[in-house]
Amino acid sequence: MFLKGKTAIVTGSTSGIGLAYAKAFAAEGAHVVINGFGDAADIEKERAALADSSGAAALYDPADMTKPDQIAALVERAVAETGGADIIVNNAGIQHVARIEDFPPEKMEAIIAINLTSAWYMMRAAVPHMKKKGWGRIISTASAHSLVASPNKSAYVMAKHGIAGLTKTIALEVATDGITVNCISPGYVWTPLVEKQIPDTMASRGLTRDQVLNDVLLSAQPTREFVTPEQVAAFALFLCRDEAKSITGANLSMDGGWTAA
Numbered sequence: 001m002f003l004k005g006k007t008a009i010v011t012g013s014t015s016g017i018g019l020a021y022a023k024a025f026a027a028e029g030a031h032v033v034i035n036g037f038g039d040a041a042d043i044e045k046e047r048a049a050l051a052d053s054s055g056a057a058a059l060y061d062p063a064d065m066t067k068p069d070q071i072a073a074l075v076e077r078a079v080a081e082t083g084g085a086d087i088i089v090n091n092a093g094i095q096h097v098a099r100i101e102d103f104p105p106e107k108m109e110a111i112i113a114i115n116l117t118s119a120w121y122m123m124r125a126a127v128p129h130m131k132k133k134g135w136g137r138i139i140s141t142a143s144a145h146s147l148v149a150s151p152n153k154s155a156y157v158m159a160k161h162g163i164a165g166l167t168k169t170i171a172l173e174v175a176t177d178g179i180t181v182n183c184i185s186p187g188y189v190w191t192p193l194v195e196k197q198i199p200d201t202m203a204s205r206g207l208t209r210d211q212v213l214n215d216v217l218l219s220a221q222p223t224r225e226f227v228t229p230e231q232v233a234a235f236a237l238f239l240c241r242d243e244a245k246s247i248t249g250a251n252l253s254m255d256g257g258w259t260a261a
């Protein structure tokens with residue numbers, strides 16, 4: 001329970017990797033604020049389970065990560081209702097797969113807003129609260145696509161390269177304030193986001209489902225295994241420990257060897 005008394009806000013935590021982060025922080029006693037979209041009854045069930053496992057507060061806030069005013073209000077609500085915004089995890093994300101000439105501009109704009117710009121607004125809102133306490137952890141879920149490209153993912157690759165640059169910049173700005181800023185770059189993690197991109201990848205590359213799974217996704221990773229949401233969450237938990245306080249400005253790969261290859 002090393003996070004007792006701390007508050008962790010995880011954007012995009014109604015499913016996939018985000019929900020695993022929320023569970024990991026709650027299991028260490030943190031107040032957690034979950035965010036994202038989905039079935040209201042399912043979200044309430046997850047929220048209640050998080051409160052049970054932490055013995056602390058668990059809030060759900062539906063802030064839309066394309067709306068700066070809602071992002072700022074989410075952080076202020078966490079501070080008002082739980083006493084802080086000590087750990088923020090910028091995790092909300094969407095994906096779209098299409099060749100540049102077929103890529104709808106509105107999809108590109110949404111990917112940049114949700115996967116990248118929202119992280120800038122989250123940091124802007126949370127850093128003053130972290131500075132007051134002299135402690136903070138900012139973690140963003142980047143991707144192997146923050147380091148390498150894949151065809152037909154132009155907007156996602158732009159956003160994830162951007163997160164890596166934002167991480168380095170803010171790490172320098174807050175380096176003497178007790179705040180660390182890092183991103184984790186997973187390879188393919190089996191979540192709804194990956195599942196949803198399979199039909200578009202089949203269409204844009206003329207491949208079968210098995211070919212997408214084996215020749216596009218798993219073949220990128222020398223380990224030939226998907227990363228799990230729980231592995232990513234465990235890594236984030238480590239970044240919150242005192243032993244990790246010298247890790248800042250880093251883009252930490254967790255990709256089965258993808259970007260080493």
Ligand code: NAD
Binds near residue numbers: 065142189191194
């Ligand atoms: P997911 O689809 O399971 O979860 C995405 C979350 O973002 C959901 O909770 C969803 O409701 C939320 N969300 C979407 N639009 C939102 C908005 N406008 N405002 C607030 N929340 C919004 O996907 P995931 O795979 O768990 O992805 C989480 C993060 O991990 C993303 O940033 C993604 O790019 C990154 N990532 C995923 C993989 C992978 O292979 N799954 C690999 C590397 C990085």
